Amino acid sequence: MSTLQIRDLQVSVKLPDGARKPILAGVTLTVRAGETHAIMGPNGSGKSTLAYSVAGHPRYEITGGEVVLDGEDVLAMSVDERARAGMFLAMQYPVEVPGVSVANFLRTAKTAVDGEAPKLRTWAGELRGAMERLHMDPAMAQRNVNEGFSGGEKKRHEIVQMELLRPKVAILDETDSGLDVDALRVVSEGVNRVRDTGETGLLLITHYTRILRYIKPDFVHVFVAGRIVEEGGPELADKLEAEGYERYTAAAAARD
Numbered sequence: 001m002s003t004l005q006i007r008d009l010q011v012s013v014k015l016p017d018g019a020r021k022p023i024l025a026g027v028t029l030t031v032r033a034g035e036t037h038a039i040m041g042p043n044g045s046g047k048s049t050l051a052y053s054v055a056g057h058p059r060y061e062i063t064g065g066e067v068v069l070d071g072e073d074v075l076a077m078s079v080d081e082r083a084r085a086g087m088f089l090a091m092q093y094p095v096e097v098p099g100v101s102v103a104n105f106l107r108t109a110k111t112a113v114d115g116e117a118p119k120l121r122t123w124a125g126e127l128r129g130a131m132e133r134l135h136m137d138p139a140m141a142q143r144n145v146n147e148g149f150s151g152g153e154k155k156r157h158e159i160v161q162m163e164l165l166r167p168k169v170a171i172l173d174e175t176d177s178g179l180d181v182d183a184l185r186v187v188s189e190g191v192n193r194v195r196d197t198g199e200t201g202l203l204l205i206t207h208y209t210r211i212l213r214y215i216k217p218d219f220v221h222v223f224v225a226g227r228i229v230e231e232g233g234p235e236l237a238d239k240l241e242a243e244g245y246e247r248y249t250a251a252a253a254a255r256d
């Protein structure tokens with residue numbers, strides 16, 4: 001059973017003029033396989049920065065702390081090595097990959113992560129099944145990744161990837177944003193299928209509470225101004241729904 005440990009993680013973003021802007025002010029979080037953690041916070045609090053830093057985006061500079069997956073130092077790994085170690089990031093804004101079809105992209109990703117090509121005999125069926133479960137038109141397999149996809153299609157493609165790659169830890173950055181209620185349900189069912197395998201730890205980053213009606217978190221972490229300011233169970237999400245983030249943002253402003 002896998003465990004991701006984030007300890008006192010401090011991160012600055014590199015600005016185009018070479019300056020550094022501190023964003024994460026010491027984040028500590030442990031995610032075990034089978035657990036679902038919701039990170040909830042207002043816009044600009046650093047949620048995507050946390051996701052990108054753990055995934056290894058070069059724009060973010062780690063200035064302190066550590067990230068460890070099953071005893072291995074994640075911060076010492078390249079982005080590819082992180083993926084092979086079992087880390088998966090569904091981006092808030094999935095990028096287009098011109099000239100690469102969905103089918104080729106997924107096969108290449110699966111080959112890279114597993115260290116060997118998936119069996120030709122079974123792969124086509126697996127791909128078709130995963131797309132069907134996410135209500136993606138099979139014809140989309142031949143389209144270029146994310147090119148001309150609607151917001152909902154991009155998010156469903158991310159979940160298809162997650163189901164096929166079977167990561168140890170998956171970070172889903174605002175996978176609910178921009179989805180209508182039907183797409184939200186289909187995407188949530190996909191996330192729940194992965195959760196129910198018990199083999200993946202989920203870090204669900206979200207601004208709104210509505211996805212948590214479909215995906216029940218075991219733990220909720222309130223994230224404000226680059227740090228976790230409160231932690232609890234699913235009841236904390238209900239409290240946020242009712243009260244919003246203002247109480248926390250006011251406290252953070254007073255502290256700074």
Ligand SMILES: Nc1ncnc2c1ncn2[C@@H]1O[C@H](COP(=O)(O)OP(=O)(O)O)[C@@H](O)[C@H]1O
Pocket residue numbers: 013014015021023041042043044045046047048049050059
């Ligand atoms: N590449 C960047 N250049 C400048 N500022 C950035 C960059 N990335 C993030 N930031 C800043 O860091 C803060 C946190 O951003 P982000 O992690 O995207 O927050 P969230 O995902 O919670 O909305 C914001 O103030 C944002 O403007």
Ligand SMILES: [Mg+2]
Pocket residue numbers: 047048049092173174
């Ligand atoms: Mg974000």
